[in-house]
Amino acid sequence: MSQPAASARRVLPVVFVTLMLDMVGLGILFPIIPILFTDASSPSFMLAGYSPGMQFFLAGLAIALFGLLQFLAAPLLGELSDSYGRKRLLAIGVNVLALSQLLFGLAVVSASLPLLFFSRAVGGLAGANFSIAQAAIADVSAPEDRAKNFGLIGAAFGLGFIIGPVLGGWILHLTGNAAAPFWLAAALGALNFASVMLLMPETRAVGGAPPRLHPLRGLQNIAAAFAERSTRRYYAASLLFQSGFSFFTSFIGILLVASFGFAEVSIGSFFGIVGISELVTQTVILRWLTRRYSERQILKVSLAMLALAVLCYPFFPKLALIAYCAVPLVGVPSGLTRANLGALISRSAPAGRQGVALGINGSLIALAQGVSPFLAGLGSSALGVATPFVIGSVLVFSAWGVLFLKPRPAAH
Numbered sequence: 001m002s003q004p005a006a007s008a009r010r011v012l013p014v015v016f017v018t019l020m021l022d023m024v025g026l027g028i029l030f031p032i033i034p035i036l037f038t039d040a041s042s043p044s045f046m047l048a049g050y051s052p053g054m055q056f057f058l059a060g061l062a063i064a065l066f067g068l069l070q071f072l073a074a075p076l077l078g079e080l081s082d083s084y085g086r087k088r089l090l091a092i093g094v095n096v097l098a099l100s101q102l103l104f105g106l107a108v109v110s111a112s113l114p115l116l117f118f119s120r121a122v123g124g125l126a127g128a129n130f131s132i133a134q135a136a137i138a139d140v141s142a143p144e145d146r147a148k149n150f151g152l153i154g155a156a157f158g159l160g161f162i163i164g165p166v167l168g169g170w171i172l173h174l175t176g177n178a179a180a181p182f183w184l185a186a187a188l189g190a191l192n193f194a195s196v197m198l199l200m201p202e203t204r205a206v207g208g209a210p211p212r213l214h215p216l217r218g219l220q221n222i223a224a225a226f227a228e229r230s231t232r233r234y235y236a237a238s239l240l241f242q243s244g245f246s247f248f249t250s251f252i253g254i255l256l257v258a259s260f261g262f263a264e265v266s267i268g269s270f271f272g273i274v275g276i277s278e279l280v281t282q283t284v285i286l287r288w289l290t291r292r293y294s295e296r297q298i299l300k301v302s303l304a305m306l307a308l309a310v311l312c313y314p315f316f317p318k319l320a321l322i323a324y325c326a327v328p329l330v331g332v333p334s335g336l337t338r339a340n341l342g343a344l345i346s347r348s349a350p351a352g353r354q355g356v357a358l359g360i361n362g363s364l365i366a367l368a369q370g371v372s373p374f375l376a377g378l379g380s381s382a383l384g385v386a387t388p389f390v391i392g393s394v395l396v397f398s399a400w401g402v403l404f405l406k407p408r409p410a411a412h
Contacts (some may be wrong), residue, residue: 007140007203012152014200015129015133018094019156020163021192024068025101025185026127027164028171031061031267032178034253036108039263044178046111056254058113060377062120063250067370069124075221078131082116086136086203091196093129098189100126105182108343115193124370131362164277169268181319207259220364234345239364240399241303241341245334246372248310253315258385260323273324277331280284285332286339295340295347296403302340303400306333311393314386 036046037059043204047055081089100123136152141149168181189336226232256262256270309329316322345361376388 007201008142008149010199010201011136011140011203012149015136016152016156017195018090018192018200019130019133019153020160021188021292022094022097022127022129023160024167025097025188026123026163027161027271028168028185029104030165030180030271031169031264032172032181033062034257034262034267035172035264037062038254039257042178043176044108044172045111046108046116056251056385057337057377059254060250060373060375060380062117064370064372064374065117065120066124066127067246067368069121069370070128071363071370073125073128073367075363076130077128078135081132081135082204086132086139087196087200088202089194090129090132090136090200090370092145093126093132094189096126096190097123097129097204098186098193101182101185101189102377105179105186107368108179108182128366130187134362136200136203155175155193155279158275158279162272162279165268165271165275167268169264169266172264173193196257221360222367224360228349231345234341234348235361235364237399237402238341238345239368240289240395240402242305242365243372244310244392244395244397244399245306246369247376247395248313248330249387250373251376251385251388252313254380255389256323256354260316260318260320262320262323266320270324270327273327276333277328278335281332281335282339286336289336290340295344298336299344300342300400300404302336303335303396303403306330306337307393307397307400309333310389310396314389 019364032044034041035044037047038047038052038055040048047058050058077093100119103119103122104116107113107119126141130153137149137152167184171181171184172178225311226235228235253267256267258268262270309326313323313326313330316326342361372392376391379387379391
C-alpha cells in the first residue's frame with residue numbers, strides 16, 4: 001500500500017467524523033433561533049419587550065456573526081496549520097467550538113443577549129476549522145483520489161445538516177429547555193476533541209517560519225477571484241447564488257414560525273428534509289443528469305427553479321403540508337447549482353490552480369453566509385418577513401443572468 005493511501009485510511013475517517021459532528025452541533029441551532037427570537041408564545045422566548053422588527057434584526061445578527069467571523073478566520077487558520085500542524089490547530093478549533101456551544105447554552109439560561117452574540121462570534125472563529133480539515137485531506141490524498149476524498153467534506157456536512165436540526169428540535173420539545181440542545185452540542189464537541197487527539201495522526205511536518213498573517217486575507221481572496229479572467233463570471237455567479245440562498249436559509253425558520261405556526265420539531269424536520277433533498281441530489285440525481293447534460297445546461301434550469309421557489313415560499317397558502325411538500329423545489333435545485341458551479345470554477349481555472357480556485361470560492365461562500373443574514377434581518381425589520389425571500393430570489397436570478405445573459409467566455 002502506498003504511503004498516501006495508508007495515511008488516508010487513518011486520517012479520512014477522523015476528518016469525516018469531525019466535520020459531521022461540527023455540523024450536527026451547528027445544525028442544532030436552526031430550530032432554536034426562531035423560537036428564542038420570534039416566538040412570543042414559547043417559554044424560551046428571549047426578546048419580550050422588543051418590537052417584531054427588532055426581533056427580526058437581532059435574529060439576523062445572531063446568525064450572521066458566525067459566518068462573518070468564519071470568513072475572516074478560515075484563511076488564517078489554514079496558514080497557521082501550515083506552520084504548526086493540522087492536528088494541533090484542528091483540536092484547538094473543535095475544543096473552542098464546543099466552548100462556544102456551552103456559552104450559548106449559558107446565554108439562554110441567563111437570558112443574556114451579549115453572551116449569546118459573543119458565543120456566536122467565538123463559534124465562527126472556531127468553526128473555520130473546515131479549512132484545516134480540507135488541508136489535511138489534501139496532505140494525504142494522491143492526485144487521482146483528491147476529488148473523491150474532498151467529496152467527503154460535502155457528505156459530512158450533508159449528514160450533519162440532516163441530523164443536527166432534527167436533533168435540536170426534538171431535544172427542545174422533549175425537555176422544554178432551549179439550553180439542553182447546546183449542552184449536547186458541547187458534549188459532542190468534547191467527543192470530537194478526543195477523537196482528533198487520540199486517533200488522528202499529524203499530516204504535515206511542523207516547523208518553518210511563522211506565517212505572515214493578514215487579518216483581511218479573506219477580502220484579499222475576493223479581490224484575487226475577480227482578477228482572474230477565466231473564472232470571474234463563475235465567481236460572480238457563485239457569490240450571487242450563495243448570497244440569495246443564504247437569505248432563504250437564514251430566515252426560513254422565522255417565516256415558518258411567523259406564517260405557518262411551526263414549533264421546534266416541525267422546524268427541525270423541515271431542515272432535515274432540506275438536507276435529505278440535497279443528499280439525494282448529490283448522490284443520485286446529479287450523477288444521472290451529468291451523464292446527459294453539461295454543467296451550463298443544468299444550471300440554466302436549476303437556478304431558475306431555485307429563484308422561483310425562494311420567491312414563492314412566503315406567499316404559499318399557510319398550510320404545513322404545503323411547506324413540507326415544497327422542500328424539494330428548494331433542496332434539489334440548490335444541490336444541483338452548488339455542485340455544477342463548483343465544477344465550472346474548477347474546470348475553468350488555469351492549470352495547476354484548481355485548488356486555489358476552490359479555496360477562493362470557499363471564501364465567497366463564507367462571505368455570503370455572513371453578510372446575507374445580517375441584511376435579511378435589516379430587510380425584515382423594515383419591510384416584513386417576506387423581504388429576505390424576495391431579495392434572495394432576485395439575487396439567485398441575477399446569478400442566472402450573469403451566466404446566461406452575456407456572451408459565453410472563450411474556452412481555456
